[in-house]
Amino acid sequence: MSYIREELDKYSAVFFGNCGLGKTHLAIAIAKNLRPIVYDRRTGMRYTKEQIINKDYGVYYAFSYPPIKKPQTNFINADEYFVRCNEVTFNKESKITYVKELLRSELLILDDLSLANMTDAKNENLYLLINSAYLDCRNIIITTNATLAQLKHYDVRIFSRLAEMCHFQEFTGQDWRLK
Numbered sequence: 001m002s003y004i005r006e007e008l009d010k011y012s013a014v015f016f017g018n019c020g021l022g023k024t025h026l027a028i029a030i031a032k033n034l035r036p037i038v039y040d041r042r043t044g045m046r047y048t049k050e051q052i053i054n055k056d057y058g059v060y061y062a063f064s065y066p067p068i069k070k071p072q073t074n075f076i077n078a079d080e081y082f083v084r085c086n087e088v089t090f091n092k093e094s095k096i097t098y099v100k101e102l103l104r105s106e107l108l109i110l111d112d113l114s115l116a117n118m119t120d121a122k123n124e125n126l127y128l129l130i131n132s133a134y135l136d137c138r139n140i141i142i143t144t145n146a147t148l149a150q151l152k153h154y155d156v157r158i159f160s161r162l163a164e165m166c167h168f169q170e171f172t173g174q175d176w177r178l179k
């Protein structure tokens, strides 16, 4: 609720915990309830619909219609992301374009990241995504079964960036699927 009311200081998150505790469920619930956002085509400034209705967008901006509506969210399963990274040609430029495109939305959900069976190539692709989100100040929610300690010791470059960008939310309790 704090996320969609925009009461937080950061809007990236890592949801971690065991299977079936509702990590993906909550990430999707957030995505579906994000406030609609529009952009001024000329200035690139970001406004909520309420701000526009209330004309609360600053006296210096003559709003140039029609405003851009960017895709609100992108959702990708982590394994699918790694496969897609291999599919885009081995030309680095196009991989970067693919990652930028994923991060163009208000929120990217990277679902079900597993740290088991990581290869060097997967690790580089994960680093590319996290570092791009970090540099471009994009919001990303990662769901994972990894523990905080596993995340911490997995790759310091990745964890250091996540630590600055993200709320770390542990999920505990009973598997919904087994209830």
Ligand SMILES: Nc1ncnc2c1ncn2[C@@H]1O[C@H](COP(=O)(O)OP(=O)(O)OP(=O)(O)O)[C@@H](O)[C@H]1O
Pocket (backbone or CB within 6 Å): 017, 018, 019, 020, 021, 022, 023, 024, 025, 026, 112, 143, 144, 145, 171, 176, 177
């Ligand atoms: N708050 C909730 N109320 C009702 N159903 C829920 C709730 N949270 C999760 N569920 C249901 O429980 C099931 C498991 O949830 P979900 O897939 O989000 O778990 P998960 O933590 O992502 O698990 P995994 O780590 O295996 O991916 C889904 O069918 C989901 O719809």
Ligand SMILES: [Mg+2]
Pocket (backbone or CB within 6 Å): 023, 024, 025, 111, 112, 143
């Ligand atoms: Mg899940």
